[in-house]
Amino acid sequence: MTWVNAVVQGVLLGGYYALLACGLALMFGVMRIINLAHGDIAVLGAYLITVVLDHWNVNAFIALVPVLPVMLIAGYGLQRTMLDRALRSGVLVPLLATFGLSIVIQNLLLEKFSPDVRSLGGNAGGLVTASWQISNQLSISALGALILGVAVAILGGLQLFLSRTQAGRRMRATAQDPDTAELVGIDSRGVYARATAIAVATACIAGLFLAMRSTFDPFSGPTQLIFAFEAVVIGGFGSLWGTLVGGIVLGVAQTIGAQIDPQYSVLAGHLVFLAVLASPHGGIFRVRPAT
Amino acid sequence: MTAVPATTAAVRVQRWTRLSAGFTSGFGLFAVALAFVPVALSQTATQKLTTLLILVLMAAMWNALAGYGGLVSIGQQGFIGLGAYGTVWLCNHGMSPYRAMVVATLFCGAVSLPVSYLVLRFRAAQFAIAMWVLAEVAAILVSFDHSLGAGTGTSLIELNYYSPDARQSYTYWLTLGMTAFFLAVLFVLLRSRMGSSLQAIRDDEEAAASVGVRVVLGKRILFVLAAAGCGGAGAMTLANTLFIEPGSIFGVNFTAYMIFMVLVGGLGTFEGPILGAIVLFLIQNHWGSSGVWYLVGLGVGAILFALLLPRGLWGTLRDRYAIQLLPVGHFLRGARAAEEPA
Amino acid sequence: MTLLALEGIEARHGLLPAVRGVSLDVAEGEVLALVGANGAGKTTLLRMIAGAHRPSAGRVRFGGADITSVRAHDRVRMGIALVPEGRRLFPSLTVEENLHVAARPGRWTVDTVLDAFPLLRPLRNRRAANLSGGEQQATAIGRALMTNPRLLLLDEVSLGLAPVAVESVYRSLETLIAEGVTMLLVEQDLTRATSVARRVVCMLEGRLVLEGTGQELTREQIMDAYFGLHRARRAT
Numbered sequence: 001m002t003w004v005n006a007v008v009q010g011v012l013l014g015g016y017y018a019l020l021a022c023g024l025a026l027m028f029g030v031m032r033i034i035n036l037a038h039g040d041i042a043v044l045g046a047y048l049i050t051v052v053l054d055h056w057n058v059n060a061f062i063a064l065v066p067v068l069p070v071m072l073i074a075g076y077g078l079q080r081t082m083l084d085r086a087l088r089s090g091v092l093v094p095l096l097a098t099f100g101l102s103i104v105i106q107n108l109l110l111e112k113f114s115p116d117v118r119s120l121g122g123n124a125g126g127l128v129t130a131s132w133q134i135s136n137q138l139s140i141s142a143l144g145a146l147i148l149g150v151a152v153a154i155l156g157g158l159q160l161f162l163s164r165t166q167a168g169r170r171m172r173a174t175a176q177d178p179d180t181a182e183l184v185g186i187d188s189r190g191v192y193a194r195a196t197a198i199a200v201a202t203a204c205i206a207g208l209f210l211a212m213r214s215t216f217d218p219f220s221g222p223t224q225l226i227f228a229f230e231a232v233v234i235g236g237f238g239s240l241w242g243t244l245v246g247g248i249v250l251g252v253a254q255t256i257g258a259q260i261d262p263q264y265s266v267l268a269g270h271l272v273f274l275a276v277l278a279s280p281h282g283g284i285f286r287v288r289p290a291t
Numbered sequence: 292m293t294a295v296p297a298t299t300a301a302v303r304v305q306r307w308t309r310l311s312a313g314f315t316s317g318f319g320l321f322a323v324a325l326a327f328v329p330v331a332l333s334q335t336a337t338q339k340l341t342t343l344l345i346l347v348l349m350a351a352m353w354n355a356l357a358g359y360g361g362l363v364s365i366g367q368q369g370f371i372g373l374g375a376y377g378t379v380w381l382c383n384h385g386m387s388p389y390r391a392m393v394v395a396t397l398f399c400g401a402v403s404l405p406v407s408y409l410v411l412r413f414r415a416a417q418f419a420i421a422m423w424v425l426a427e428v429a430a431i432l433v434s435f436d437h438s439l440g441a442g443t444g445t446s447l448i449e450l451n452y453y454s455p456d457a458r459q460s461y462t463y464w465l466t467l468g469m470t471a472f473f474l475a476v477l478f479v480l481l482r483s484r485m486g487s488s489l490q491a492i493r494d495d496e497e498a499a500a501s502v503g504v505r506v507v508l509g510k511r512i513l514f515v516l517a518a519a520g521c522g523g524a525g526a527m528t529l530a531n532t533l534f535i536e537p538g539s540i541f542g543v544n545f546t547a548y549m550i551f552m553v554l555v556g557g558l559g560t561f562e563g564p565i566l567g568a569i570v571l572f573l574i575q576n577h578w579g580s581s582g583v584w585y586l587v588g589l590g591v592g593a594i595l596f597a598l599l600l601p602r603g604l605w606g607t608l609r610d611r612y613a614i615q616l617l618p619v620g621h622f623l624r625g626a627r628a629a630e631e632p633a
Numbered sequence: 634m635t636l637l638a639l640e641g642i643e644a645r646h647g648l649l650p651a652v653r654g655v656s657l658d659v660a661e662g663e664v665l666a667l668v669g670a671n672g673a674g675k676t677t678l679l680r681m682i683a684g685a686h687r688p689s690a691g692r693v694r695f696g697g698a699d700i701t702s703v704r705a706h707d708r709v710r711m712g713i714a715l716v717p718e719g720r721r722l723f724p725s726l727t728v729e730e731n732l733h734v735a736a737r738p739g740r741w742t743v744d745t746v747l748d749a750f751p752l753l754r755p756l757r758n759r760r761a762a763n764l765s766g767g768e769q770q771a772t773a774i775g776r777a778l779m780t781n782p783r784l785l786l787l788d789e790v791s792l793g794l795a796p797v798a799v800e801s802v803y804r805s806l807e808t809l810i811a812e813g814v815t816m817l818l819v820e821q822d823l824t825r826a827t828s829v830a831r832r833v834v835c836m837l838e839g840r841l842v843l844e845g846t847g848q849e850l851t852r853e854q855i856m857d858a859y860f861g862l863h864r865a866r867r868a869t
Contacts, residue, residue, distance in 0.1 A: 091415065097594050103590030106586075169726065176724060182684070182685060183705055187706045230420075278409055
């Protein structure tokens with residue numbers, strides 16, 4: 001039964017990874033940019049929420065409300081100022097620029113907040129401790145279920161956005177052929193900026209959940225980034241639903257590894273990632289540039 | 292219609308210019324002169340120069356991968372860590388420390404060969420992340436091993452058999468030798484026929500493949516060379532700083548430094564990484580103790596260079612003035628063909 | 634009234650000059666054919682008019698306004714639409730989505746476009762990558778029409794199509810011309826070009842070497858200009 005519990009916990013964990021990863025997948029799918037600062041942006045979101053909580057004693061979810069628009073604008077601005085230029089100089093430059101950004105964010109966070117580890121578990125109301133007891137060895141935490149639900153909702157929402165709305169269609173068109181997109185009247189730079197804004201906002205939500213389900217510090221970014229990457233790659237680059245599957249596979253791999261020995265948890269995830277990469281498919285879903 | 296004869300003068304292919312010949316010989320003499328540093332300068336100065344040499348080595352290796360092979364790796368710290376911990380392991384099993392460093396370096400090169408069969412199949416994005424994950428896996432596996440100090444770190448106690456002065460001198464000489472060796476190998480490689488192929492791959496992989504360049508072989512050679520070089524840098528870091536732990540020696544910070552040095556110096560040039568290493572060294576020396584702001588500055592610097600001067604200091608200079616000091620390219624010399632009358 | 638005016642346009646690909654000193658006027662309602670061999674600079678010129686390529690010298694005026702530094706998507710808003718060489722449809726979008734994506738207010742809507750190209754109606758939900766050459770061409774023209782342009786630029790619409798498909802495309806073009814749409818079309822097929830356009834312009838190595846109406850110019854004159862034979866004749 002404990003194995004079943006491990007798998008269930010893994011699926012819930014996978015929900016978090018999928019949520020964390022979907023912004024990364026979107027940016028890569030639309031712009032071919034690998035944002036090496038993505039994990040740090042999630043952590044930044046978490047810290048901004050703590051700033052709000054320092055001033056108002058509210059539930060952490062309420063604190064998200066003012067932070068989200070700030071992050072949306074920041075993402076938009078990031079694309080227009082930095083990443084747009086970086087894109088024009090070739091494939092390598094965005095990688096290097098976002099790496100630099102990652103270092104800047106980490107160290108600015110260190111400067112503004114101490115290196116102490118923090119958590120927002122206490123600000124989630126009773127959510128963090130609530131759970132459904134299914135059997136002796138199997139319980140489902142309310143927080144975990146919520147995260148999975150939010151992940152599915154956001155991924156589904158993004159999918160609908162891309163396939164049903166005009167803005168979403170334009171985003172898909174620009175992803176496939178930015179040159180021709182301009183020729184039919186689509187402002188490609190605006191599309192890119194919107195994609196980055198969405199990616200940053202979803203990272204911020206993921207940051208909130210990271211803070212709730214565990215701890216974070218200024219240097220938590222890279223670890224989250226690796227997990228996000230692994231989720232995206234396992235699921236096949238650029239496919240949104242693939243990211244959900246990838247996240248769940250990663251989560252389950254980690255929890256099963258932890259069952260064997262808590263030290264093996266992260267390692268198990270890495271090994272599954274490498275195995276998937278090495279397999280003929282190179283990813284469970286085929287690699288497609290856009291959904 | 293009458294035929295119009297065109298006159299062409301002979302065109303020569305030239306590899307050296309007077310400037311580059313002069314500079315390269317000067318550089319060689321300079322390298323020999325560097326051997327006298329431990330004798331001539333203080334121990335602190337020697338240690339600092341050792342650090343600089345290690346930076347030069349790391350920058351040159353990352354540039355070999357990314358600048359000439361088009362392989363962006365954010366996981367070279369895996370080999371740095373393997374070189375360092377490999378040295379510890381060999382010493383634990385009775386080898387003398389300096390010999391262990393050399394063997395550990397070779398070991399990193401050897402290990403990278405089978406790895407290359409896996410990772411060189413990947414596209415750019417997957418390759419970059421796969422290298423990082425491999426580095427993390429190496430770090431985790433090392434941290435399991437208690438004989439290697441597990442998570443809390445270890446030092447090379449065998450080095451205590453030497454006096455501090457002697458230890459620093461031997462460390463310096465070995466580092467100088469390694470750096471000179473890897474730079475020389477890279478120089479010869481780039482000047483060879485394989486080297487032209489590599490530069491072709493860097494410029495346009497598909498076009499290169501279509502004229503018969505063996506792209507994968509070229510990349511594999513660079514991959515193994517860079518792995519060995521980074522392994523050497525790791526072993527030397529251990530010798531120079533005496534204490535290592537998995538968190539830092541396998542840290543992605545090293546990649547940050549390598550990217551910075553190569554970006555600032557000039558990606559895909561031979562001289563660039565050396566220049567970038569000197570710049571980073573000077574910054575580290577001057578502001579290294581400023582803590583957070585030093586790293587922020589480094590990050591901002593990387594961003595600014597990426598956006599404004601993507602060819603780096605040397606790359607921009609070279610584009611403007613067509614200089615090569617350590618020549619790995621070719622020049623065409625000779626009169627142009629006379630144009631046909633309109 | 635002059636709708637489009639090019640003044641002394643120079644355009645390059647890297648260091649290679651593709652368009653040299655081209656000046657051209659297109660009147661409202663006119664149909665102009667641009668002919669020339671491969672590499673003459675025709676596609677570069679069209680892309681430059683559409684805003685996808687920056688000229689290194691010269692001015693572009695549209696409806697009197699200087700649009701030389703206006704970006705491509707803004708030019709679409711002003712009424713310039715390009716049907717690119719090779720169609721360039723968005724492969725994983727359906728025919729209907731390809732049309733929708735370009736939609737701007739005006740008489741051309743998805744329905745009216747499908748009326749103009751009835752062969753597309755049964756294909757509206759098919760992905761663009763799965764269409765035949767002729768179907769793709771119809772979709773590409775339809776997509777440009779969806780922007781409700783004042784000036785329609787067509788780059789080699791007959792390239793790679795079966796004769797039946799070319800026939801069908803040109804019939805649709807004739808309908809558009811009858812409605813008074815201003816067109817500038819690049820065409821390698823001289824017969825087609827002269828049948829549909831009143832005025833013909835020939836480019837060679839980036840320069841305009843011949844200009845005139847279909848009546849004024851003989852087929853021989855056009856071919857001479859096309860291949861640069863008049864230069865060779867001068868040399869002998």
